[in-house]
Amino acid sequence: MxxxxxxxxxxxxxxxxxxxxxxxxxxxxxxxxxxxxxxxxxxxxxxxxxxxxxxxxxxxxxxxxxxxxxxLSILFQDHNLFPHLTVLDNVAIGLRPDMRLSAFQKAQAISALDQVGLGDKAMAHPRDLSGGQKGRAGLARALLRQRxxxxxxxxxxxxxxxxxxxxxxxxxxxxxxxxxxxxxxxxxxxxxxxxxxxxxxxxxxxxxxxxxxxxxxxxxxxxxxxxxxxxxx
Amino acid sequence: MLRIVLGGVVLIALLIFSLGTALVVGLQGRGLAALSGADWSAVKFTLWQASLSAGLSIVMAIPVARALARQSFPGRQALITLLGAPFILPVIVGVLGLLAVFGRAGWISSALDWAGFAKLSIYGAPGVVLAHVFFNLPLVTRLLLQAWTAIPAERFRVAESLGASPWAYFRLIEGPMLRATAPGAFLLVFLLCLTSFVVALAVGGGPRGTTIELAIYQAFRLDFDLGKAASLALVQFTICGAVSLLAFIVPLPQTNGLGLDRVPQRLDGPRHRLWDGFWIFGAGAFLVLPLGAVLLRGLRHMLEVPPQILTASLTSLTIAIVSTALCLAMALSLSLAFARRGSLARSLAEATGILGLASSPLVVGTGLFVLIFPYAQPMNFALSITAAVNAMMALPFALRVLMPAVQETYGDYLHLRMSLGMGSWIWITRILGPRLRRPIGFSAGLAAALSMGDLGVIALFADPDLQTLPLMLYRLMGAYRMDQAAATAVVLVVQSLFLFWMFDRGGRGHATIG
CATH class of the missing domain: 3.40.50.300 (P-loop containing nucleotide triphosphate hydrolases)
Known part of the structure; x- marks a missing residue:
């Protein structure tokens, strides 16, 4: 509660x-x-x-x-993603802000991306995403964090x-x-x-x-x- | 149409002034053969001090800007405003202030002497670098602070809510921002230190403290060797040209001062209070103490100012006003002519601005001297040449303020103007004029203050009878009449700041303009 x-x-x-x-x-x-x-x-x-x-x-x-x-996790209207990181890294920092991921954590991040339908965009940068896709990436991070x-x-x-x-x-x-x-x-x-x-x-x-x-x-x-x-x- | 013609005329005039004088210098010089070993060490020293000054300014500006970005404290806004002061402060006054704190007879030396240690000596390389950091650290701090405050607040909150460590913070937010801003800032400071003359004139000299600019001056004034001065000028022009070409690859930062008044809302502030406080206090003291030292000493000896100060003031004022008018006319013509053209014309206009930044006053001065010498006594033109060169030196800064304002006005209102069938007169007097009033006032203030404090071409051309305030101050320093020099510095600072304030205030007007 x-x-x-x-x-x-x-x-x-x-x-x-x-x-x-x-x-x-x-x-x-x-x-x-x-x-x-x-x-x-x-x-x-x-x-x-x-x-x-x-x-x-x-x-x-x-x-x-x-x-x-x-x-808790938080999702804003804008600027949820860091422009210089790939979508995968942007999601993965939900687990490790320093981006030192184990293979298992990386698999978890990819599976979170799959769940929001962004599995094929893991290596893209935020500038290559549409507005909806950016929202999905943000969701994937929240999902991964399991807060x-x-x-x-x-x-x-x-x-x-x-x-x-x-x-x-x-x-x-x-x-x-x-x-x-x-x-x-x-x-x-x-x-x-x-x-x-x-x-x-x-x-x-x-x-x-x-x-x-x-x-x-x-x-x-x-x-x-x-x-x-x-x-x- | 008129706009294009005017813009073209200004562009050509600028090219003649910068590239033309360089060409003359090139033809006149005896080539590189005229340069001795001492001259080459001046070239080496110039590059070395510019790299070191730019590097130190940036390395130190990073913690200062970060501290200002995440701490809020009483006097923060005043300190940020003060950071803008060195830019319009006459360089010779800054040098006088640094000598009062770091010089042989300065506070630190006195303290060291009292404690039984050796006194400091900043003449030569240390003094040149110290002064360059003094002038450029505040500039870079403001540039970086602007980039810092431009980062969306959400980014910090995301990092915060992910529990990012300071190192992760840096990699996520601050590193990428610095990677985008620091190279341009480095290049800008490097250019400014490359063409800086007064600092080298006042505290430089000797085998490990002579810059190319100073060497040109010495060849000119001490050796009366015009050919050697021309050869040196050619080297200086080549180096500056090469560095400015880099400015096309690494864009120079924009300095419009936007967002500097934003109050920080950062959660990590309290964690870093001690460290940030150290940098804020240090930078503040480094900035305030030298100026305070000069001004206090000057005020104490105010009654001892030499009587010639009246004529010197008047001469400086005249040069400043003529040069401001000239600079504004050029900046406005260029902005109006090129603001709406294609990107090619715009980068041409931008290149002209960089040209002004990269041209050294002494190279231009040498070129003009060579041009005039066969026909007339160049010394007779000292004032008009100084006004013209000062206008050209201030042009890049005026362009940086005016060009975006003109572009914005056209971008926002051009369609409205066309749909209303608004004539040129109404457009200029009722729309463009009021919209540009503020940037015009600000750039006029900059140009006036820069010209007021200038000690470049005038030092090259002036005969002993001609006095401007900075020249008088320099001569008093040379004669070790420091009390009178400080008093003159007070007059000079007051006059510079008053001119800046007057123009800037005039631009703000009484009515609020959206």
Whole structure:
């Protein structure tokens, strides 16, 4: 279980509070208006921000301070891959940041690439990949790392509708099969519905407790209604 | 059409000034046979000091830039601004400051003497390299800092979340960035040190401290041997030409100062606080102490400035303003003529800029002297020649600021202009002018400050009656009247910075321009 225990983050005059729990294996969408604190929440869980108060716990134990030691992987919209490394190396650094791979680890990396359908691109460089393929490479790395939590910060927002749906579905399957707890920041209510079972609404510097996503969208509270406008899915 | 003609005229004028003078010099010189063993050791020393200065500047700039990139502390922005100062600081003032700290009568020597050790002596090779590092370390630091802040924040976070060790960090992020930037920075500093004259004039000399530029000057002023000066100038031109050709393979870094004000958000900051603090403090002290020493001493002796300072100030000011106008006219003509042409024309214009960077003022000066000598007394033209050469020396920097701005304006608004049927007059006064106001102000400030502090051609041509501020300062130093020299330095610095500030401020205007 992922527990955000009375968290308070402060950054450049902006503050975010969160006090909530997410059960293991749940897929949660993080929604809300721009500037509401969605990315701050993710950066906090990832350990990029130090909380002013409270702590992040995993299965009852406080997470280590250093992001690299936390039981999670993170996928950004852009710049997940290092341009000078091959796709294989980009994935393999998920296991060994120093790229000293054993033969077994290399085989693992290749198998992760196979799982996302990029097996033939192992020796390519990121500049040779399409937007969707870059997303797949990022997923392969998260898969390889086998960390129980995956944070997704609008990972496919720049892709076209069909491709985005395809990537969301792939991510959903992977996360589901591996039993990973996933948090995804998104601007698109439809994406949230497609991917997640629960939604955390982040508005005015407060992250609300996750609610089942279907009922939430069917009967949105006023703040969510104002955010969605007439675009409710 | 007019644009193309103007651009062409400027281009031809530049070619005559750089390649033409070199050709004249080549014809006049007695070839390589005129060069003695001492001259060849000057060639060797020039290459050696330029490599060492460039290498040291980069090796030391890396930790400083990295420290600035990942630490945030009060005064960070002030320090970064200060790093830009040596570029427009009159070189002779910087040298005076270094002597005040590292010289025989400087602070360190006094401390060593008091403790019973031998005094430092920086005349010759150590002084040349020290001064070159003093001037170029800040420049390279800013270049690298810019490259550092241009790395997307996500990359650092990915590395961080993978638990990368410092070495893995370097291989993933910083190594590739340095591989892309460091060679260009090295080349730039190498070129600047190759053609630097004032440093060698002030602290160089002797068998292990004479650069080619200094040798040209000495052949000219001390031996009155025009043929030998011309032969040396030819060697200098060849070396600079060869090195600038390299600039086509290794692109010189762009210096537009973008992103330098970005506040770092790096998690690894606290881990490296001590190490980074050492470099920030060290670089800050290395920069501030020499300047502080001169300015303090100068202010104490302000009343002792020689009366000739008024005429010298006025002469310097006149040269600076004429040279600024000339430089701007050239830079604008070239930018407007070539900004929208194909890539061939653009690289031609860029090559002209590099030409200006690679031409040595003394080679140009020698060439002009040879050209004028048969018909008139070259000394009579000292002021106009100085203004022209100064304009040419500042041109590469003005081009680097103006060309992208012109390109951007055309790229962003040309289609809009055509669809609105906007006439040239409106386009120039309402769109292009306001958009270019800031870069014009900035490059004018650069050109004015560079010309104000220049001590190149003027040293070659000036008769004893002619005084500019840097020349006066140099002569006072030569006479060991250090108090008066420091006071003159204060006047010179104030005047340079005021000119820069005035032009730059003028470019910013009162209204905010998108």
């Amino acid at each position: 992922l527990q955000l225990d009375r968290l308070l983050y402060q950054q450049d005059g902006f503050s975010l509070t969160a006090d909530l729990q997410i059960a293991s294996g749940d897929r949660v969408a993080v929604i809300g208006p721009s500037g509401g604190g969605k990315s701050t929440l993710l950066n906090g869980i990832a350990g990029f921000l130090v909380p002013r108060e409270g702590q992040v716990l995993w299965n009852g134990k406080p997470m280590p301070d250093h992001p690299g030691e936390r039981p 129980p939590i995956l944070l997704l910060d609008e990972p496919f927002a720049a892709l076209g509708p069909a491709l985005k749906d395809e990537m969301l579905e792939l991510t959903r399957q992977i996360v589901h099969q591996a039993g990973i707890t996933a948090l995804m920041v998104t601007h698109d209510p439809q994406d949230a519905l497609n991917f997640a079972q629960y939604a955390i609404l982040v508005i005015d510097g407060r992250a609300q407790a996750p609610a089942p996503i279907g009922p939430l969208f069917d009967h949105p509270p006023p703040a969510l209604q104002a955010y969605l406008g007439r675009r409710a899915p």
